Amino acid sequence: LLSCNFLMNRLVEHSKLDTAVVIYKQLKLLGLRPNVYTYGIVIKAFCRKSNLEEAFNVFGEMEESGVAPNAYTYCIYLEGLCEHSMSAFSYEVLQVWKSESVPVGVYGYTVVIRGFVRENKLKEAEMVLIDMEQQGLFVDEYCYGALIQGYCKAGNIMKAITLHDQMAAKGVSTNCIIINLILQCLCQIGMASEAVNQFNNFKDSGMFLDDVTYNVAIDALCKKGKLDEAVSLLMR
RNA sequence: CAGGAUUUC
Numbered sequence: 114l115l116s117c118n119f120l121m122n123r124l125v126e127h128s129k130l131d132t133a134v135v136i137y138k139q140l141k142l143l144g145l146r147p148n149v150y151t152y153g154i155v156i157k158a159f160c161r162k163s164n165l166e167e168a169f170n171v172f173g174e175m176e177e178s179g180v181a182p183n184a185y186t187y188c189i190y191l192e193g194l195c196e197h198s199m200s201a202f203s204y205e206v207l208q209v210w211k212s213e214s215v216p217v218g219v220y221g222y223t224v225v226i227r228g229f230v231r232e233n234k235l236k237e238a239e240m241v242l243i244d245m246e247q248q249g250l251f252v253d254e255y256c257y258g259a260l261i262q263g264y265c266k267a268g269n270i271m272k273a274i275t276l277h278d279q280m281a282a283k284g285v286s287t288n289c290i291i292i293n294l295i296l297q298c299l300c301q302i303g304m305a306s307e308a309v310n311q312f313n314n315f316k317d318s319g320m321f322l323d324d325v326t327y328n329v330a331i332d333a334l335c336k337k338g339k340l341d342e343a344v345s346l347l348m349r
Numbered sequence: 350c351a352g353g354a355u356u357u358c
Contacts (some may be wrong), residue, residue: 114350115350116350117350119350119351120350121350121351122351123351130351139350149351150350150351151350153351154350157351157352184352186351186354187352188352188353192352192353220353223352223353224352227351227353227354243354254354255353255354256351258354258355259353259354262354262355262356265353289355290354291354291355292355294354294355294357296355301358323355324356325356325357326356328357329355329357332356332357335353342352
């Protein structure tokens with residue numbers, strides 16, 4: 114069964130969705146009992162096929178077989194809804210589950226925030242974050258990252274930086290991916306020199322910066338015509 | 350044995 118799960122997951126990743134479902138059906142015909150991993154992968158397969166109804170029906174199958182869904186199974190379904198521009202519905206489902214004490218965890222909220230961001234519904238995305246805070250949930254760097262990405266994409270660098278500062282104030286650690294978003298946004302709105310300044314600040318503060326950060330910084334330097342500085346950065 | 354965001358106009 115473990116190898117079947119592994120295989121099915123690979124098939125789903127390669128969009129061989131029907132094959133994955135066939136294996137699932139074979140499994141059951143052979144009398145094997147799918148476990149919570151199997152069901153999660155099957156839900157993902159149906160979501161990728163845009164068959165959200167079937168995906169939801171899997172929860173029913175689980176109940177029949179006495180397998181309790183876990184946070185993964187719930188969240189993968191919420192994510193499926195969001196990927197089909199149904200973030201508002203996804204959020205409603207999340208709230209219902211929450212009221213039923215279903216274990217969705219912080220990841221479920223991140224999924225919904227990302228969904229709203231993708232639909233350019235930043236107000237809604239931020240509402241979700243506020244909702245989390247009111248419930249006393251720990252808003253992690255992924256939640257903030259998703260929202261910051263939204264404001265960056267909208268060119269609202271002020272808001273993005275405000276959120277980033279808010280993270281620091283709350284003791285949520287930042288990371289180079291969020292910094293990349295901000296630097297990139299600065300470049301895109303024509304503030305390349307500010308991006309370079311920020312890059313130097315982060316570098317001096319000992320923050321870990323990845324190769325993407327360097328690419329963004331080099332790009333910024335090139336745009337300012339400071340090719341020599343760009344080259345010296347490249348050397349490391 | 351399954352899931353999370355970023356550059357290369």
